[in-house]
Amino acid sequence: MVPMTRVVAQGTFDLLHPGHVHYLENAATYGDELHAIVARRPNVTHKPAPILCAEQRRDMVAALGAVDEAHLGHPEDVFVPIERLGPDVIVLGFDQHHDEGDIAEALAERGIDCRVERASARDPRYEDELLSSGDIVDRIVERRGPDRDGDCGDRG
Ligand SMILES: Cc1cc2nc3c(=O)[nH]c(=O)nc-3n(C[C@H](O)[C@H](O)[C@H](O)COP(=O)(O)O)c2cc1C
Numbered sequence: 001m002v003p004m005t006r007v008v009a010q011g012t013f014d015l016l017h018p019g020h021v022h023y024l025e026n027a028a029t030y031g032d033e034l035h036a037i038v039a040r041r042p043n044v045t046h047k048p049a050p051i052l053c054a055e056q057r058r059d060m061v062a063a064l065g066a067v068d069e070a071h072l073g074h075p076e077d078v079f080v081p082i083e084r085l086g087p088d089v090i091v092l093g094f095d096q097h098h099d100e101g102d103i104a105e106a107l108a109e110r111g112i113d114c115r116v117e118r119a120s121a122r123d124p125r126y127e128d129e130l131l132s133s134g135d136i137v138d139r140i141v142e143r144r145g146p147d148r149d150g151d152c153g154d155r156g
């Protein structure tokens with residue numbers, strides 16, 4: 001029997017959008033079984049903290065067709081879930097700040113035999129499509145925030 005190829009994708013996955021779906025569908029093509037790891041709030045240091053709690057982000061990612069299982073990330077050591085899952089491939093997002101070489105080195109140091117690949121980006125398909133959680137937050141603030149159209153509403 002041919003062994004199953006296990007793939008891991010990871011990210012914050014706050015306020016899901018089609019870019020996330022593209023990433024996970026693309027990552028799934030690298031193997032037979034896709035596991036997604038959801039970053040914990042204290043590890044999201046390179047941008048504003050997520051709006052939604054980790055459990056809600058995990059449940060939404062788990063509901064996507066490309067994903068076999070979604071897991072809460074480890075709060076301190078990001079290699080703990082990797083050691084437990086034992087993937088054959090880790091697929092990084094197209095714009096993730098992680099360096100493939102550094103991750104491959106860290107995996108080798110822990111004796112984990114796993115390739116590191118990078119997913120493709122999704123091009124916007126519709127006019128006005130938002131493919132970034134940060135952009136969605138910005139639009140909410142712009143359209144519903146206190147300064148919209150110069151109308152301060154109830155907030156004075
Ligand atoms: C191989 C790998 C495993 C990761 N595992 C975890 C984890 O267990 N817990 C966690 O909080 N974050 C984990 N992360 C996510 C990082 O902490 C970081 O926040 C993530 O790159 C966020 O990416 P984003 O900006 O694309 O959402 C992992 C990242 C990589 C590359």
Ligand SMILES: Nc1ncnc2c1ncn2[C@@H]1O[C@H](COP(=O)(O)OP(=O)(O)OP(=O)(O)O)[C@@H](O)[C@H]1O
Nearest residue numbers: 011012013019023093094095121122131132133134
């Ligand atoms: N437009 C997109 N095309 C392909 N992959 C994407 C796209 N947007 C996000 N991803 C991927 O989804 C994963 C999780 O992304 P992340 O949680 O950072 O969302 P985001 O929309 O990029 O958020 P932010 O705008 O705050 O950076 C990352 O690996 C990222 O590369």
Ligand SMILES: [Co+2]
Nearest residue numbers: 095096132133
């Ligand atoms: Co991002």
